[in-house]
Structure formats: C-alpha cells, structure tokens
Amino acid sequence: MRHIQILVVDDEPGIQESLRGVLEDEGYSVNTVGRGEDALEALSKRSYDVVLLDVWLPGIDGLETLQRIQQMPLTDRPNVVMISGHGNIETAVRATKMGAFDFLEKPLTIEKVTITIQNAIKQRKLEVEVERLKGASGEERRILGESVPMRALRQQLELMARTNGRVLIFGESGSGKELVAHAIHRMSPRVQGPFVEVNCAAIPEHLIESELFGHRRGSFAGAGDDKIGKFERADGGTLFLDEVGDMSLKTQAKVLRVLDEGRFQPLGAQESIRADVRVIAATNKNLEDEIERGNFREDLFYRLNVIPFHVPPLRERVEDIRLLADHFLHEFTTSYGRKAKELTPEAYRVLDEYSWPGNVRELKNLMERIVIMNPQTRVEARQIPLNAAKRNLPERPLERFGSLQEVREAAERDYILKKLDETGGNVTKTAELLGLERSHLYRKMKALGIGPKEN
Known part of the structure; x- marks a missing residue:
C-alpha cells in the first residue's frame, strides 16, 4: 500500500523537524524544504498528496508558490494547506481563492495539524475518485445510434x-x-x-x-x-x-x-x-x-x-429514438436506484411521432422525468408528457389494414387511449365518458392490448 506523501515547506528548521516527527508518527512519508523554489522543483520530480506551505518564505513567498503550484501541469495535484505565524483574514481568503485547501495559524498544535491533514487526504481521495468516474463516464459519452x-x-x-x-x-x-x-x-x-x-x-x-x-x-x-x-x-x-x-x-x-x-x-x-x-x-x-x-x-x-x-437533429434519425430512450432509462434507473422500466409499444410510437425540437437533450430530460415521477415498471403512452402539437403524426392509409374489423379496432383503440389521456388514466371516469360499464371497458382494453394504469 502506497504511503501518503507530504511535503513541508518552511524556512525554520525547527518547524520542519517538528512537523516531520509528528507526521511520520502518524504513518506518513515526509519531505521538507525551506524555499518556494525548492518546493516547485520537488513537485516536478514526484507526486505529493498534501503540501504544508508557509506564507512567509525567502525568495518567492508562499502565495506566489501556491499560484505556481496551481499552474503546474501535474497529473496528481496535491492539496495545499497554508501555514503562517502572521495570519490574517485577508491572507486566508486570498489563499483559499487561489486554491488552498485550508489555512493554519502558528503556533501549530498536533491535533490541529493531524486533523487538517486527514481532511485534506480525504478530500483528495474524493477528487481522485471523481476523476476516475469521469474516466469511466467515457462509456456514457458514447455516440449512440445505428441510423x-x-x-x-x-x-x-x-x-x-x-x-x-x-x-x-x-x-x-x-x-x-x-x-x-x-x-x-x-x-x-x-x-x-x-x-x-x-x-x-x-x-x-x-x-x-x-x-x-x-x-x-x-x-x-x-x-x-x-x-x-x-x-x-x-x-x-x-x-x-x-x-x-x-x-x-x-x-x-x-x-x-x-x-x-x-x-x-x-x-x-x-x-x-x-x-x-x-x-x-x-x-x-x-x-x-x-x-x-x-x-x-x-x-x-x-x-x-x-x-x-x-x-x-433527432427528427432526422428516428431509428435511434428507441435505442436512446432505453439507454437513458437504464442510466437514470441505475443512478436513482429505481426498478428497471419498460416502454410499451404504444409509448415508443408516441416518441417516434414527436418532432423533438430539443433533440437528444429533450429526450434525455424526458426519460429522467419519467423515472422520477412514475413508480410503475411499465410506461404507457399516456405517461409520456409530450406536446401533442409537436407530434409528427404519419398518415395512416386504410390499405394497411387487412379487414374492416382491423380498421374498427384501430379506431376504437385510438379513441379509448385519447379518453384515458383526458382522465389521467382513470378507468372508472373513462368508462363514464364512454358510456360503458367499468368491467366492459376493462375487457375491451384487454382485447385491444391497452394496459390499465399501474399503481
């Protein structure tokens, strides 16, 4: 297991040795230098997790050293803790704005130093993990689509x-x-x-x-x-x-x-x-x-x-809509810890017929909203909150139906779905609007392949 590496930058040999003793007792590997220029050279040669940096130094001072550290092309940038025997609020605020993790005033105590170092290491581990996840997110940044x-x-x-x-x-x-x-x-x-x-x-x-x-x-x-x-x-x-x-x-x-x-x-x-x-x-x-x-x-x-x-634009690659919708549903159900969701064929058809003025971003936002707002596993067409005025409804020539019965069933299906949308999926109210018994409507919906609203 790699030891945590700490660099102490202070021009007082007594403070260097004191901090080295305390930190090595805590199990850290410690190097010490007395000048800002030496600190920059040390950082160019090896990686450090934390730098304890005095504000008052010969040559370039601690704040300028901090600025140069922030500008260095480092793969693993250390967290910098500023230390000063002449600290004031203005200096502390300036150091924080320049990227310092924390600011400690002398005289230093063992407890204050060790707690600050522990916090800096925890923060750095979090930052490394974030960068790792960003690297892993390359999978999320794939350019999807087979159109x-x-x-x-x-x-x-x-x-x-x-x-x-x-x-x-x-x-x-x-x-x-x-x-x-x-x-x-x-x-x-x-x-x-x-x-x-x-x-x-x-x-x-x-x-x-x-x-x-x-x-x-x-x-x-x-x-x-x-x-x-x-x-x-x-x-x-x-x-x-x-x-x-x-x-x-x-x-x-x-x-x-x-x-x-x-x-x-x-x-x-x-x-x-x-x-x-x-x-x-x-x-x-x-x-x-x-x-x-x-x-x-x-x-x-x-x-x-x-x-x-x-x-x-998404409207010119309609073949990709279902692939993208499934991808975003999986992404958000995973990130929110929800059960996997499945769009019904009618729901997919609604997505295909929409003009998508906001393109892929709009589709992604819609899938996130569905995952958050709908606890059901199956997502019905009526649960797709899209502006009907922006749907590109294709013409449906009657020739595509094989019989008069198919034409009648298609018309009934569309009409029942429309009434279900008007009532928010309430089957009882829909039955009242249609003048049917509730049980009769349920049988009709089942025959036409329309699922009831899930609870």
Missing part, C-alpha cells in the same frame, strides 16, 4: 479525429455537439492533455476576453488576483469553443490572432504566452448567414472550418 447519419458521423470521426486539424461542429441545440467534441479529443493524439470548455453564449461580453486569455491583477476593476485563461489551461490539449457564433466581433479578432500566431497576451500583461492548443468550435447558427449579416468574421470562419462536422 445512417450516425454511422456516417462515426466514420468521419475515425478518419479525422487523429489529426490536429481545427474542427467546426454544426448542429441544433441539444443534438450532441459537445459529445462529438469529447469524442474527437479522446481519439486524438492529445488525449493525455486537458479538454477545456468555454460556452461563448454564457459568458458576459465584458468577461469573455479574461476568460479566454486570462488577466493580471489590477488590469481592470474587480481583477483582484491573476487569472489563468482557457487558452493557457488547454496548452497541450483541446479547447472547445461552444456556441462560437455568439462571440463578439472584438473577441473574434483576438481569437483569430491567436490561431494565426499561436500566442496571446493576458489582459494587463506585458509579455505574450505561447500555447499549443487544438481548437474545436461548435455552433447552432448558420455562420455563412451570420457573415452576410456582419455578425461573424469570414476569415475566422475559414480558420475554424478546416474539418466540418454536421450533427443531425
């Missing part, structure tokens, strides 16, 4: 993902553009690098440049600390610009320059930073129309549109 458009999309991924070419993904909201972006990254040579996302539509205009390129402390009102931008965080990996069509022309010009030069300048900085980033962009807009309207730069469009991907 012709989805098979073609997967073939295109196989051909193009292993290159470093820029990608522009087109598709309606909720169709799965982010899923395609993740797949491209996973299948690319940059899979070991970071995947960094930016939703260009969700970030206010006055903050988007800081979000993309970072800023230096004091570069604008509210910039209390240095900030690392998304381009820098994505160095060696992939930057996903979602809804790039909502980016302002001013920001577009700066992104274009980064793509051309491979360098950018954080707000308020004097020096530029080089970043090796593969850019994947996505949009639900017709960018050629946006170019005509003067809302999108034509030169940026051609820089991004090296490899175009078109994600089809």
Whole structure:
C-alpha cells in the first residue's frame, strides 16, 4: 500500500523537524524544504498528496508558490494547506481563492495539524475518485445510434479525429455537439492533455476576453488576483469553443490572432504566452448567414472550418429514438436506484411521432422525468408528457389494414387511449365518458392490448 506523501515547506528548521516527527508518527512519508523554489522543483520530480506551505518564505513567498503550484501541469495535484505565524483574514481568503485547501495559524498544535491533514487526504481521495468516474463516464459519452447519419458521423470521426486539424461542429441545440467534441479529443493524439470548455453564449461580453486569455491583477476593476485563461489551461490539449457564433466581433479578432500566431497576451500583461492548443468550435447558427449579416468574421470562419462536422437533429434519425430512450432509462434507473422500466409499444410510437425540437437533450430530460415521477415498471403512452402539437403524426392509409374489423379496432383503440389521456388514466371516469360499464371497458382494453394504469 502506497504511503501518503507530504511535503513541508518552511524556512525554520525547527518547524520542519517538528512537523516531520509528528507526521511520520502518524504513518506518513515526509519531505521538507525551506524555499518556494525548492518546493516547485520537488513537485516536478514526484507526486505529493498534501503540501504544508508557509506564507512567509525567502525568495518567492508562499502565495506566489501556491499560484505556481496551481499552474503546474501535474497529473496528481496535491492539496495545499497554508501555514503562517502572521495570519490574517485577508491572507486566508486570498489563499483559499487561489486554491488552498485550508489555512493554519502558528503556533501549530498536533491535533490541529493531524486533523487538517486527514481532511485534506480525504478530500483528495474524493477528487481522485471523481476523476476516475469521469474516466469511466467515457462509456456514457458514447455516440449512440445505428441510423445512417450516425454511422456516417462515426466514420468521419475515425478518419479525422487523429489529426490536429481545427474542427467546426454544426448542429441544433441539444443534438450532441459537445459529445462529438469529447469524442474527437479522446481519439486524438492529445488525449493525455486537458479538454477545456468555454460556452461563448454564457459568458458576459465584458468577461469573455479574461476568460479566454486570462488577466493580471489590477488590469481592470474587480481583477483582484491573476487569472489563468482557457487558452493557457488547454496548452497541450483541446479547447472547445461552444456556441462560437455568439462571440463578439472584438473577441473574434483576438481569437483569430491567436490561431494565426499561436500566442496571446493576458489582459494587463506585458509579455505574450505561447500555447499549443487544438481548437474545436461548435455552433447552432448558420455562420455563412451570420457573415452576410456582419455578425461573424469570414476569415475566422475559414480558420475554424478546416474539418466540418454536421450533427443531425433527432427528427432526422428516428431509428435511434428507441435505442436512446432505453439507454437513458437504464442510466437514470441505475443512478436513482429505481426498478428497471419498460416502454410499451404504444409509448415508443408516441416518441417516434414527436418532432423533438430539443433533440437528444429533450429526450434525455424526458426519460429522467419519467423515472422520477412514475413508480410503475411499465410506461404507457399516456405517461409520456409530450406536446401533442409537436407530434409528427404519419398518415395512416386504410390499405394497411387487412379487414374492416382491423380498421374498427384501430379506431376504437385510438379513441379509448385519447379518453384515458383526458382522465389521467382513470378507468372508472373513462368508462363514464364512454358510456360503458367499468368491467366492459376493462375487457375491451384487454382485447385491444391497452394496459390499465399501474399503481
């Protein structure tokens, strides 16, 4: 079993030895250094679970050391606990905002140190488990579908993902553009690098440049600390610009320059930073129309549109609806600890006939709602809460029925289902509406293959 590794950074030899003795007695492996520069070198050579970092150090101080630790491309980032003999609330708040796990004031007590270390280790184990689950969620991020458009999309991924070419993904909201972006990254040579996302539509205009390129402390009102931008965080990996069509022309010009030069300048900085980033962009807009309207730069469009991907809307891949519905039902019944659910043939038909303006995201949300709201094992058509006005009801030519009896039964079935919907599945009230005895309606429903509402 691997020993927990702790790095103590303090310029006082007495505190170094004291902390080493306490922590080794607790079963931890401990290394000590006296300078921030030495701490950074130690972290570059081996992994540590926790760093105890003094604020006041010769050379670069503890806060700057903390900032540099957060910027290091570490596979296993340690939790950092700041310690200080001159602590104040402002310093503690600043350290926490910069990513410190906790802040301890000197003189240190054995109890306080050991409890804080234990908490930091527990937190780190949770973070490692979350990352493991994220890795396992690659199964959940599979691009599902056996329709012709989805098979073609997967073939295109196989051909193009292993290159470093820029990608522009087109598709309606909720169709799965982010899923395609993740797949491209996973299948690319940059899979070991970071995947960094930016939703260009969700970030206010006055903050988007800081979000993309970072800023230096004091570069604008509210910039209390240095900030690392998304381009820098994505160095060696992939930057996903979602809804790039909502980016302002001013920001577009700066992104274009980064793509051309491979360098950018954080707000308020004097020096530029080089970043090796593969850019994947996505949009639900017709960018050629946006170019005509003067809302999108034509030169940026051609820089991004090296490899175009078109994600089809769900209404164009109806064959995949049942597969996706079953997948989401299984996902949510598992995550919520519910019994497995089964859609009836009539329920599947309702899904097939719907136009799905919200695409796969709408279908996923619907399946989650069904799992949460319906305790029944079988899911009937009347339990599918979809807007009837948005159903693409196909024509039903009479020729498909073999006899007059089949036509009559089909009409009766549709009419009874409609009345059941009106009464929320209440068989007694439905029987009253139809002018039938309750027992007679039950027999009729059984003959027509209509299941009663389950309790």
